[in-house]
Amino acid sequence: MNRTSKAGILVGSGMLFVIVWEIRSALGLLVGIDTNPQLYMLLTLAIVGLTAFALAIGLIGVTPETPADEDTS
Amino acid sequence: MSGENTVREIGHDEFDPYGTLALILIYFAILSVMWVFMYFVEFLGNDLTVLA
Amino acid sequence: MNIHNYEKLWLVLAMVMIIGFISTVVYGATAVGIEMVNDEGGTIDSTALEEDDRFAEPRVERVGDNEYEAYVVARQFIFEPDPIEIPANSTLTFYVTSPDVIHGFEVVGTNANAMVIPGEVTELTVELNEPGEYGILCNEYCGGGHHTMEGKLIVQPEDEFEQGGNDE
C-alpha cells in the first residue's frame, strides 16, 4: 500500500496551506487580481483538505523504500 | 557513523547533490523575478519619487 | 579544499545576483536620479527653533515658478503646518526637523519616507504632478501619543491654488 505517514501529511498540509494562501498575495501584488478573501480561504482549505485526504487513503503519494520515520530523541 | 536508517553509505566523491542544485536554482529564479518586480514595479512605479 | 562543482556554480550565481542587486540600486541612483536623504540639510539648535527663520513659523513658501519649500516641524504629536498645501505640477522640497525626539516623516503610500532627528534637518525633494490628497504619518515611535501623530499633504489643481491663496 502506498501510504504517507500521518506526520508527513501534517507537515505537508501546513506547507501547502501557507504556499496556497501566499499565492493570493502574489496574485494581488504582481498581477493585480483581487480575489475574494473568504472564497480564497475556503479554496485553500479545500485544496489542503483534499490533498491530505488523498494522501491518507493512499490515492496519491508513495512511501520510500525504507520507513521514513524513526525515533531520534 | 550514520543513523540506524541508513540503507547505503555515500561518500563525498560519489555524491552529487543535484536535487539541491535544482531547488536552489528555483530559489534563484524566484529571487530574481521578485527583485525585478519589487524594484521596477512596486518601487519605481510608486508615487513621489525622491529627487534630492 | 574540496569544493563540489555544483557548489562552485552556486557561488558564481550568488555573486552574479549580488552584483545584479547593486547594479539595480546604482541604476536607480544615477539613471532615474533617486537621491538618498543626506547631510545637506545641515544642523540646527533644536532647543531654539523659534529663533530660526525657517522653523519659527512652519510654512510652505514659493521659491520659483513651480518650486516650493515646506518648512515642517515634527513634534510630539503633530506635524506643523497641517495641512501642507501645494499646487499640482510643482517641485516641493521638505525641510523637516524636530524639537523633541526622533520622528518619522512618511507621505503615506509613497516613496517619500524619512527620519527626522533633533538637531538635524531632513531635506527631501519630490515632484507633485497630479492633484490629490495624501496622509502624512510619523513612523518612528515618539512617545505615548505616537499613534495619533498625523498630517496631510494636499495637492490642489493649479487654478484653484491661486484662488485659495496662501500666506503671500
Added chain:
Amino acid sequence: MSEQLESGAPTFLDDYPKEAAVVKAALWSSFIALALGAVFGVIQALHRTNILRLIDSTDYYTVLTAHGVLMVVSFTIFFLVGLFTWATVRSFDRGVESIRYTWTWYGLMVAGTLMAVVAILGGFVPQTDISADVLFTFYAPMQAHPLFYGGLTIFVIGTWLAGADWFWSWRAWKAENPDERIPLQAFMVLTTMLMWYIATIGIAIAVVVFLLPWSLGIFDQINPLLTRTLFWFWGHPVVYFWLMPAYLLWYTVLPTISGGRLFSDPLARGVFVLFLLLSTPVGIHHQYVDPGIAEGFKVIAMTNTMFLLLPSLLTAFTVVASVEHGARQRGGTGLFGWLRALPWRDPAFTGMMLAGLMFAAGGFSGMINAGMNINYLIHNTIWVPGHFHLTVGTAVALTFMAATYWLWPQLTNRRLFSRPIALAQVVIWFVGMGLMSNAMHVMGLFGVPRRTAEPQYEGFEFVTSFGSITELRLQLAIGGTLLFISTVLFVSNIALSAGAPKLSGLGKPLSEPLSGAHDSPEILDNLKLWFGIAFVLVVLAYSLPLASIISRGGVLGPGVDPVPMIIEPLGATLEPLVASLQPLLGRLAAVVGGVGA
C-alpha cells in the same frame, strides 16, 4: 534508578553534569523570556489590529518594549550562551575551566535582565517613577530609567565573560592539542564571539559613555544621531549573534538528524569567517533615510550588506546538500523524490527545515531592506517586522525550539513529554508565521507603519491594491494567536518532560563531515588574522561617518534636551536605583555562592 537503553550512547549530562546544569539554567532563562515575550506579543497582535484591546494604547509601548527586549535580547542570547557552552564543552571534549566562573557570567546576565525588565515593567505602575518605554532601540533623546541602561550593561558584560570562558577552554585545549584543527563547533563559537566583541563596542560606548550618565543627570544634552549610529553599529551584527547559533545547529546537528553528514567543513568555516568580517561594517543600512549622513557612507554600507548575503546563500546550499545526503543514504531517489525520504516525523528535523524554508523567504525581504534607495518604499513600515519575524522570529526561534527537542533529552536523561505535540507545535508556528508575516509584508507595501498602537488615522485611509486592510489585520491577528498557542505548547512540553522517567543512553553522537577539517586550509583557523581584518573593516566603514556626525553636531549634541519616558523628573533617581540594585546583587551573590559551593 535509571533504566538502561540497549544501544544508547552516554548523554551530555552523563559526561558533564556540572556543565549540563548551566546549559539547562540558561535554556530555562531563555524559555521564560520566550513565554513572557509571547504573552506581550499576542497582546500587541490583537491590539494593533483592533480585534481586542485589553490595555490602554499608551501602555502598548510598554508591552512592545518588553516584547522586543525579552525576545531579541533575553530569549535569543540566553539560548546562545547555553548552546555555545554545550557546543564548546562537547567539541573540545573537556569541561569548563572553572564552573564557578561559568555561573558568575550566567548570574550577571540574569541580574542584568531582571534590572532591565523591572525598568520596563515599571511602565505599568504609575506609582513608581521607573519606566523605560523606549522600545528595543532606545533612541535618545527618549530617556529611560537608569536601571534599564544599567541592566543592559551588566547583561552585555555577562556575555563578554561568557565568551572569555570559551576562549579559556580553547587555550587550555590548544595547550594539550597543539597540532589539531579547532573542532568545527568550537570554531563557530569562537568566530561568533569575536564578531560580538567588535559589535558590542558600539553599544558599550552608546550606553556607558552617553546614555547611562545622561540618564543619571551627569550631563543633560546628547547627540541623538551619534547614539543612534552607535546603536546600529551593534544593532545589525546583533542579528547575526541571534542567527549564528541557528547556523551552528544547521551545520552540525541538522545533517546528523537527517541521516547524513555535513557536506563541507571548509565551507562552513569560510562562512563563519565571512560573518566575522562583514557583520559589523553594515549597520548604516538601517539609516538609509537618516539626515546627517552623506550618501557615500550609505553606498558603502549597502555594498558591504549585499556581500553579506553571500555566506547565507552558501549556507543554503551546503545545508540542503547535507540534508539531501541524508535522504539519499536513507534510500531517497529522484530529482525531488528524496525529500520524501526525510524524517518528517521528527519534530527537531521538521522544525529546523521549516525554519530554513522561512529563512529563504525572509532572505528575500532582507534583500529589499538592504537595497539602498528601495528602502524608501518600506522604511519603518510594518514590512520590517514582517521581515524579522521570518528571520529572528522563525529561522532563529523555530530552530532553537526544534533543537531543544533534540538536545533536551541529552541534558536531562529524560525523554520529551510528547513528540506528536512537538511536531504539531512546529507546524503551527510555521502556519502562524506564514499568515502573520505575509500580512505584515503586504500591509507594509501599503504604507502601514510599524511600532504603533493604533494604525488607523483620522485624516486618511490606507489604500490597498488588493484585499482590504481589515482582512490583512485579521490575518495578522490569527497568525499572532497561532504563534502564541505554539509557544504555549512548546514551553509546556518542555516543562512536562520533567515528569518523564529517567533513562540512560539517550546520547546522540554527531556525524562527521563528508569533507572534513583536514580539507580546509590552515589559514581559516587563524583567528587573530580574521579578527584583525574584521577590526580594520569596521574602522574603515565607521571612522569617517562617526567623525562627520561628531564634527556636525558635537559629542554632546546640537542642543537636544532629554525627553524622559518617565512620569517624574529624574531628580531622585539614584536612590531608587541603589535600592533596587541591592536585592538583585544579593540574589546574584546567593546564586553564585550557592552554586559554587
